[in-house]
Amino acid sequence: MARHDRDDYVTINVQNIRVDLYDQFTKQTxxxxxxxxxxxxxGSIMNYDGRAFVLSACADVWATVLTTPHFSGxxxxxxxxxxxxxxxxxTLGSPFLAFYDIxxxxxxYKCL
Incomplete structure (x- = not known):
């Protein structure tokens, strides 16, 4: 699920997403x-890299994509x-927590 304001910052090219992965791009309200x-x-850990979930005709590529964090598929x-x-x-996404994630x-959690 994505932030409700996601589309103010990025464009999602749904024509490049596998149909079974559309739910990864659903926005919150x-x-x-x-x-x-x-x-x-x-650069948030919650942001996919720009080519995450790209349509692929190659099953071997998808096996790697789905098992490797931030792999460009x-x-x-x-x-x-x-x-x-x-x-x-x-610079989209990160395997690490960013300042704004923390x-x-x-x-x-009211830890400030």
């Missing part, structure tokens, strides 16, 4: 998602996620 006025973080070279500010394209958790 303002009623089910609280962002605590914390900015969208392109691009068979056709097209992006699934495109930041509205393209300078962030190659800030959001601390805010949610």
């Amino acid at each position: 303002t009623a089910t998602n609280e962002n605590y006025n914390i900015t969208y973080d392109y 691009s068979y056709n070279g097209e992006y699934v996620i495109v930041p509205n500010d393209v300078i962030y394209q190659e 800030l959001m958790m601390n805010t949610h």
Whole structure:
């Protein structure tokens, strides 16, 4: 599930996503998602890289994609996620918690 404001920051090219993985790109609503006025973080652990879940005609590639974190599964070279500010394209996602990931958790659990 994605932040309710995701589309303000990125475009999802659904034509490049396998049908059985569409649910990975479902957005929350303002009623089910609280962002605590914390900015969208392109480098968040919660953000997929730009080519995650790209359609592939090659089953071997998908076996690798689904078992390797942040593996670029691009068979056709097209992006699934495109930041509205393209300078962030190659920095989408991370295998590590980002500053804003930690800030959001601390805010949610009132640890500040």
